[in-house]
Amino acid sequence: MKKLAGIVLLVSLAVAVAACSGGGEQGGTTTTRNTTNSAAANTGTSASPVGAASSNGADSPGGGAANxxxxxxVRAALxxxxxxxxxxxxISDSQVASIEKETGTKVADKDHHSYLAFSTAGGTRKQTGAATLVKANGKELVVIYESRNGxxxxxxxxxxxxxxAFLDQFKGKGHDDKFEVGGDLKTGGADDAxxxxxxxxxxxxxxxxxTLYGGKHSH
Known part of the structure; x- marks a missing residue:
C-alpha cells in the first residue's frame, strides 16, 4: 500500500513539473515575440523613405539662383x-595690354568675375546667359550677356x-562697338560724367x- 502511494506521488510530481516547464516556455516565447514585433514596429516608424527627395526647392524653375x-x-537680373x-x-599681362590699348582704359583688376546662368529642360542642362558687375562714377551696373555664334x-x-533710357542703348552691343557718348550713345537723361x-x-x-570667352569671328 505504501509502495502504491509512493508511485502515485511520483507521477503527480512529474505531471506538475511538466506543466510548469511548458508554461514557462510558452511565456518566454510570447515575450520574445512581443519584443521582436515592437522593435520591428519602431524601426518601420523611424526609418526614412527610400529615395526621399529634398524639398528645399533650390533648383526649382523660376525660384532664383541656387548659388x-x-x-x-545678379540673381534679380537672371x-x-x-x-x-x-x-x-x-587676365594675363598680354591680354591686359591688348584690352587697355583697344579701350583706352586701365584694367583695375586682373581677376575677372562673371556669373553664368544655367537651366535644365528635358533633362539637358544648358547655359542661358551670363552677367558681370561693373562700377562707374560710384554706381554699380549689372551687365547681362547672351551668346551669338560664340x-x-x-x-x-x-x-x-x-x-x-540711357541703359537701354547698350542692348545688342558687342566688343566691336564704340560705346561713345555723343556718337553711338546719348546721355538719355543721365548726367554727362x-x-x-x-x-x-x-x-x-x-x-x-x-577676350576671355568669345570665339573667333570676322569683323
Missing amino acids: SDAPAS PDAQSITTQHKD VPYIREVRAEGIPQ TARAAAAAIRQDAVIMQ
Whole structure:
C-alpha cells in the first residue's frame, strides 16, 4: 500500500513539473515575440523613405539662383536661372595690354568675375546667359550677356540711379562697338560724367568678355 502511494506521488510530481516547464516556455516565447514585433514596429516608424527627395526647392524653375555667392542684383537680373555659377578668370599681362590699348582704359583688376546662368529642360542642362558687375562714377551696373555664334553681346544693363533710357542703348552691343557718348550713345537723361564713366566701364567689360570667352569671328 505504501509502495502504491509512493508511485502515485511520483507521477503527480512529474505531471506538475511538466506543466510548469511548458508554461514557462510558452511565456518566454510570447515575450520574445512581443519584443521582436515592437522593435520591428519602431524601426518601420523611424526609418526614412527610400529615395526621399529634398524639398528645399533650390533648383526649382523660376525660384532664383541656387548659388548664394551671386549678389542679389545678379540673381534679380537672371530670374529664369535655376543655378548660377561664379566664374573667376585671370587676365594675363598680354591680354591686359591688348584690352587697355583697344579701350583706352586701365584694367583695375586682373581677376575677372562673371556669373553664368544655367537651366535644365528635358533633362539637358544648358547655359542661358551670363552677367558681370561693373562700377562707374560710384554706381554699380549689372551687365547681362547672351551668346551669338560664340560671341558675347549685351542683352541688358541694369543699375540703380541711372535712367533706363540711357541703359537701354547698350542692348545688342558687342566688343566691336564704340560705346561713345555723343556718337553711338546719348546721355538719355543721365548726367554727362556718369554716362561717360558707364560707357567706358561697360565697353571695357565687353572687350574682356570677348577676350576671355568669345570665339573667333570676322569683323
